[in-house]
Amino acid sequence: MPFATRLTRAPLPFEPERAEEARALSGDLAPELRELLAGTAGCSPYLKGLMEKEADWLRPALAGNPEAALAEEFARLGPVALPDLPNELRRAKRRVALLAGLADLGGVWCLEEVTGALTRLADLAVDLALKRLVGEEIRRGKIPGATEEDAETAAGMVALAMGKMGAGELNYSSDIDLICLFDETRYDAIDQMEARAALIRATRKMAGMLNDRTAEGYVFRTDLRLRPDASVTPVCISMGAAELYYESEGRTWERAAYIKARPCAGDIAAGERFLGTLRPFVWRKHLDFAAIQDAHDMRLRIREHKGLHGPIEVPGHNIKLGQGGIREIEFFTQTRQLIAGGRDESLRDRTTVGGMRALAAKGWVPGDVAEELIAHYREHREIEHRIQMVNDAQTQLLPTNEDALARIAAMMGEGNVARWSERLRARLERVEALTNDFFAPDEASERPELSESARQIVEGWSSYPALRSERARTIFKRLEPELLGRMARAANMDEALTQFDGFLKGLPAGVQLFSLFEASPQLIDLIVDICATAPGLASYLSRNAGVLDAVLGGSFFSPWPGRDALTVDLERLLTQAGDYEAALIAARRWAKEWKFRVGVHHLRGLVDASEAAGQYADVAGAVLAALWPAVQEEFARRYGPCPGKGAVVLGMGSLGAERLHARSDLDLIVIYHPAGQDYSEGKKPLATRAYYAKLTQALITALSAQMPEGMLYEVDMRLRPSGRQGPVATALSSFADYQMNEAWTWEHLALTRARPVAGCADLAAEVEAIRLEVLAAKGKAEKVLPDLAEMRARIFAAKPVKGRWEAKIGAGRLQDIELLAQWFALHEGAPARRVEAQLRIGPRAGLVDKPTGEALASAYRFLWRLRAGEKLLSDDALDLEALGEGATAFMLRETGMETLEALSARLEAATAEVAAIVDRILGG
Numbered sequence: 001m002p003f004a005t006r007l008t009r010a011p012l013p014f015e016p017e018r019a020e021e022a023r024a025l026s027g028d029l030a031p032e033l034r035e036l037l038a039g040t041a042g043c044s045p046y047l048k049g050l051m052e053k054e055a056d057w058l059r060p061a062l063a064g065n066p067e068a069a070l071a072e073e074f075a076r077l078g079p080v081a082l083p084d085l086p087n088e089l090r091r092a093k094r095r096v097a098l099l100a101g102l103a104d105l106g107g108v109w110c111l112e113e114v115t116g117a118l119t120r121l122a123d124l125a126v127d128l129a130l131k132r133l134v135g136e137e138i139r140r141g142k143i144p145g146a147t148e149e150d151a152e153t154a155a156g157m158v159a160l161a162m163g164k165m166g167a168g169e170l171n172y173s174s175d176i177d178l179i180c181l182f183d184e185t186r187y188d189a190i191d192q193m194e195a196r197a198a199l200i201r202a203t204r205k206m207a208g209m210l211n212d213r214t215a216e217g218y219v220f221r222t223d224l225r226l227r228p229d230a231s232v233t234p235v236c237i238s239m240g241a242a243e244l245y246y247e248s249e250g251r252t253w254e255r256a257a258y259i260k261a262r263p264c265a266g267d268i269a270a271g272e273r274f275l276g277t278l279r280p281f282v283w284r285k286h287l288d289f290a291a292i293q294d295a296h297d298m299r300l301r302i303r304e305h306k307g308l309h310g311p312i313e314v315p316g317h318n319i320k321l322g323q324g325g326i327r328e329i330e331f332f333t334q335t336r337q338l339i340a341g342g343r344d345e346s347l348r349d350r351t352t353v354g355g356m357r358a359l360a361a362k363g364w365v366p367g368d369v370a371e372e373l374i375a376h377y378r379e380h381r382e383i384e385h386r387i388q389m390v391n392d393a394q395t396q397l398l399p400t401n402e403d404a405l406a407r408i409a410a411m412m413g414e415g416n417v418a419r420w421s422e423r424l425r426a427r428l429e430r431v432e433a434l435t436n437d438f439f440a441p442d443e444a445s446e447r448p449e450l451s452e453s454a455r456q457i458v459e460g461w462s463s464y465p466a467l468r469s470e471r472a473r474t475i476f477k478r479l480e481p482e483l484l485g486r487m488a489r490a491a492n493m494d495e496a497l498t499q500f501d502g503f504l505k506g507l508p509a510g511v512q513l514f515s516l517f518e519a520s521p522q523l524i525d526l527i528v529d530i531c532a533t534a535p536g537l538a539s540y541l542s543r544n545a546g547v548l549d550a551v552l553g554g555s556f557f558s559p560w561p562g563r564d565a566l567t568v569d570l571e572r573l574l575t576q577a578g579d580y581e582a583a584l585i586a587a588r589r590w591a592k593e594w595k596f597r598v599g600v601h602h603l604r605g606l607v608d609a610s611e612a613a614g615q616y617a618d619v620a621g622a623v624l625a626a627l628w629p630a631v632q633e634e635f636a637r638r639y640g641p642c643p644g645k646g647a648v649v650l651g652m653g654s655l656g657a658e659r660l661h662a663r664s665d666l667d668l669i670v671i672y673h674p675a676g677q678d679y680s681e682g683k684k685p686l687a688t689r690a691y692y693a694k695l696t697q698a699l700i701t702a703l704s705a706q707m708p709e710g711m712l713y714e715v716d717m718r719l720r721p722s723g724r725q726g727p728v729a730t731a732l733s734s735f736a737d738y739q740m741n742e743a744w745t746w747e748h749l750a751l752t753r754a755r756p757v758a759g760c761a762d763l764a765a766e767v768e769a770i771r772l773e774v775l776a777a778k779g780k781a782e783k784v785l786p787d788l789a790e791m792r793a794r795i796f797a798a799k800p801v802k803g804r805w806e807a808k809i810g811a812g813r814l815q816d817i818e819l820l821a822q823w824f825a826l827h828e829g830a831p832a833r834r835v836e837a838q839l840r841i842g843p844r845a846g847l848v849d850k851p852t853g854e855a856l857a858s859a860y861r862f863l864w865r866l867r868a869g870e871k872l873l874s875d876d877a878l879d880l881e882a883l884g885e886g887a888t889a890f891m892l893r894e895t896g897m898e899t900l901e902a903l904s905a906r907l908e909a910a911t912a913e914v915a916a917i918v919d920r921i922l923g924g
Helices: 016-026 031-043 045-053 055-063 066-077 082-105 111-139 148-156 189-211 239-249 252-257 268-282 290-306 326-340 352-361 367-391 402-411 417-439 452-463 470-487 493-506 511-519 522-533 535-543 545-552 563-577 580-603 609-639 688-704 732-741 745-751 761-778 784-798 814-828 835-845 850-873 885-895 900-923
Strands: 157-162 176-182 236-238 262-266 646-652 666-673 729-731 755-759
Touching: 031 045, 031 082, 031 402, 045 055, 045 082, 045 367, 055 066, 055 082, 066 082, 066 111, 082 111, 082 189, 082 367, 111 148, 111 157, 111 176, 111 189, 111 262, 111 367, 148 157, 148 189, 148 262, 148 268, 157 189, 157 268, 176 189, 176 239, 189 236, 236 239, 239 268, 252 326, 262 268, 326 352, 326 367, 326 417, 352 367, 367 402, 367 417, 402 417, 452 470, 452 493, 470 493, 470 511, 470 522, 493 522, 493 535, 493 885, 511 522, 522 535, 522 580, 522 885, 535 580, 535 850, 545 580, 563 580, 563 609, 580 609, 580 850, 609 646, 609 688, 609 755, 609 850, 646 688, 646 761, 666 688, 666 732, 666 761, 688 729, 729 732, 732 745, 732 761, 745 761, 745 784, 745 814, 755 761, 761 814, 784 814, 784 900, 814 835, 814 850, 814 900, 835 850, 850 885, 850 900, 885 900
Parallel strands: 176 236, 666 729
Antiparallel strands: 157 176, 157 262, 646 666, 646 755
């Protein structure tokens, strides 16, 4: 669409005497264009000069489509030879600046189109200059091994666009921030220094070509100082050296800078690979609330350096760095991106507007606040452009002279400078108000009154590792009164404080966690709740404080997603991990967060013990389903793919019954089908039996190896055929033969809970068919009940009851009920695996009467609540008297009892009733 028909803004005011001048510039163009040109010439000496220089180019550009004129100008530069490139780039800069200025003032282009046009020119200019200059070094034989074709990738050199250029947001008279790097792996070690010297020369010449002022002007002021340790490093350094610097010395402001980083010239693919290696530096794996303090300190340093304190006044105000200015909104956005972008890739948008909207979509910024800040940001940027259009000055200072200020107001479409100034001042104050609370930490309030014992505990905190650094102590000093105040509202403050003391003592570091608490006070309530109720969970937290990130992730209190969705989520993370070790670490972090979520939901009564048991089983099932293929893939790199039909992992015991608690280990069996294949086909072929034995060991290691994030699960393989003496992986035919001809009764009972949790679906179906066949064949054997009675007696002899509140081992307790439930399923050859479903078989089959079945089910539910609560509250045997009021209140709520005496009586009555039932059945 022609330029004139797209004008949406009124022409700028101009003096009548300029009409003739405008007519001379615009020829026979439409009157509205003549008015736009005349008004522009009156407001901007710089644009007036450009119009005069480029009048012949301007007329056809304005007569047609501005985007087409822009594309034509860019295409013109493509074949320009190196000797002509400096002047032709300057000519292109004049034309693009002129077209962008007029399109901006006339409302033909929006902000993003203006900044996008300027950025596209910058990208092209840097790319052409770099490739031409590196090509010249190649022709001179200064880059070892490089050919003329290597000039198209700048011989492995890349320019990273930083700041506004990286985001595609260049302002009207912006300088461009570049970091120039080269891929040293393209060169032999003995050639790297020579290549480095040539690429440094090319970088310097490129910067001069763009930056230096000549009779034709300049292209872009070019700044190379954002590179690592700029005071001592050359203008182009190796990617390896840069990576080493960021790993060891990189600071928060450099992390923020890399949010916008983008390869713009040279070897783009190498630049993308380099940015990939920096992801762990830029995007931390945990929520990074400590970045708030860094950003706040940076804001204060900028204001102090520029003298930008005091009340907001429009004349002379710095629209970029001043209070309520552009930088405030950019910091606000980037800091939140740094906080959460490590966990959520959707937040890693390079642009300010895109980043703000992504944050709003995920709940990190209220939607109305985000849109308001975006509106202020857009208008601030437009004012910045008008200031710079006047004389092509790299400034963000509003004029102090009223006439000059009136010119800026007029360029913004406002004829009344006082009204425009007042609106701007109100906007600046509003931006300051919206952003300042996020950055500026509150002053510490007074510490509440403490008992003598509490005071002694608090005074000891200064010696803990978490409070070793000055920064940690500063943050915690602000946090401490709020923390203690909330503890004072617990059922028993001294108990809560004692447990928090243990939590704090176990923390290896504190800055991140204290920053997290300060930014999200709701987490203080959660930690106090945990410390006042569940010391076991508090101890877990001190070792794994990163799981608190999940509470702020947006879905912590959403409905349970189910095993399939969990598996898909974990598979995605493992795919993104990059290598096997990273995948194992990612799986550990993932599982910890989900198990922590189940524990918190259970603690707060959002789920009961039965629901929590199923959710813990879902997490374990997802881990096995997602991790087993990763283990197989890694194993296949050395030994080849699985021979035969592959293998299936069976969950046994509580995992098979989908009844796990907070500290459950995993009972597993691996069954494979060789399908007549004797060896694997890989770099190091293995006999099929040895292959699956080693593969199973690899799975055990993947689950149970101690890594920086701990272990996933302890693994127990003792339920496999022949127990500890049998191979860790069993062929399908051997498994079937063993179960039919050699297995003991206890192994048939265990088979009633066997459930495929990972591996080949077809093989899982074959295993299930064998399982049901064995149960049908063995369930009614005369020896089953005598064997069960003997096994029960051995268990009682080997494992005495532990403490007053023991729920699992002992007559009439969980193990008794589960043995009876498994016998019901075995006797009837039933497929049911869950304890409740197996218990219902007894009355239906006439093995017990209905009241007995109901008594068993009721006792099981009660005892499971006691057992699940015990494992959530403490690492040790349950001792409610020692755990305190919070734990007691939780356990009474879980079991539906009013007092500990009532709970004790219910436990005694239930276990006595169940013991009598089991004795009667086994005696019969």
